[in-house]
Amino acid sequence: MSTHSQDQAWAARAAAGDRDAFRAIYRAHVRPVYWIAHGILGSAPDAEDVAQETFTVAWRKLPGLQLAGESLLPWLATICRFQAANRLRVLRRDRDNTANALDDALPDTVSVEDQVISLALAERIAAEVGLLDEIDREIFRLCAVEGYAYQVAAAELGVSHAVVRNRLSRVRTRLRGAVQEVRDA
Structure with missing residues (x-):
C-alpha cells in the first residue's frame, strides 16, 4: 500500500x-x-x-x-x-x-521561502521513506523515528544487530542524498 x-x-x-x-x-x-x-x-x-x-x-x-x-x-x-x-x-x-x-x-518573522523548502524537504523525505522496502522502512521507523536501540529493533524485527546497523546506515545515506537534492534545487 x-x-x-x-x-x-x-x-x-x-x-x-x-x-x-x-x-x-x-x-x-x-x-x-x-x-x-x-x-x-x-x-x-x-x-x-x-x-x-x-x-x-x-x-x-x-x-x-x-x-x-x-x-x-x-x-x-x-x-x-x-x-x-x-x-x-x-x-x-x-x-x-x-x-x-x-x-x-x-x-x-517566519520566512516563507524557508518554509517552502522545509515542506519540500519533508515531502521528499516522506516520499523517499515510502520507496524503501518493508524491512528498511521498519528499521527506519523503529531506530530513527521512535529512537529504539539497534539491538531492540533487531529483536523486534527478528534480524541481527548488524542487519539493523547496516541497513539503517544505507537508509540514512539515501535520505541525506534526497535532502541534498532538495537543498540544491
Missing part, C-alpha cells in the same frame, strides 16, 4: 475515533513535523512542543478533513507552521516583557 493510500486509510479510521490509526499517523509523520518546527523556531524543546501541539490540533480537525489521494504531510506541515508562528509570537511577547532575558537569536 502506498504512503498516500495508507495515510487515507489511517485518516478515515482516526476521524472515526480510532486512536491506533492516529498513533500510526503520528509515528509516520512526527519527524518531518518536528524538523519543520525546528526550522522555524531553532530550538529543540520548542520544536518538540509545537510538534505535539500540531498532532493535538490534527486529532481535533481530522473528522472534517477532506483528503483527496494526498499525503497527510502537507496538511500537518500547515498546522505546524501556524503553531510555530503562534509560539514565536508568544516567545517574542515574553522576550519583550522580560527586560533581563532578551534573546536576540529569536527570529522576528
Whole structure:
C-alpha cells in the first residue's frame, strides 16, 4: 500500500475515533513535523512542543478533513507552521516583557521561502521513506523515528544487530542524498 493510500486509510479510521490509526499517523509523520518546527523556531524543546501541539490540533480537525489521494504531510506541515508562528509570537511577547532575558537569536518573522523548502524537504523525505522496502522502512521507523536501540529493533524485527546497523546506515545515506537534492534545487 502506498504512503498516500495508507495515510487515507489511517485518516478515515482516526476521524472515526480510532486512536491506533492516529498513533500510526503520528509515528509516520512526527519527524518531518518536528524538523519543520525546528526550522522555524531553532530550538529543540520548542520544536518538540509545537510538534505535539500540531498532532493535538490534527486529532481535533481530522473528522472534517477532506483528503483527496494526498499525503497527510502537507496538511500537518500547515498546522505546524501556524503553531510555530503562534509560539514565536508568544516567545517574542515574553522576550519583550522580560527586560533581563532578551534573546536576540529569536527570529522576528517566519520566512516563507524557508518554509517552502522545509515542506519540500519533508515531502521528499516522506516520499523517499515510502520507496524503501518493508524491512528498511521498519528499521527506519523503529531506530530513527521512535529512537529504539539497534539491538531492540533487531529483536523486534527478528534480524541481527548488524542487519539493523547496516541497513539503517544505507537508509540514512539515501535520505541525506534526497535532502541534498532538495537543498540544491
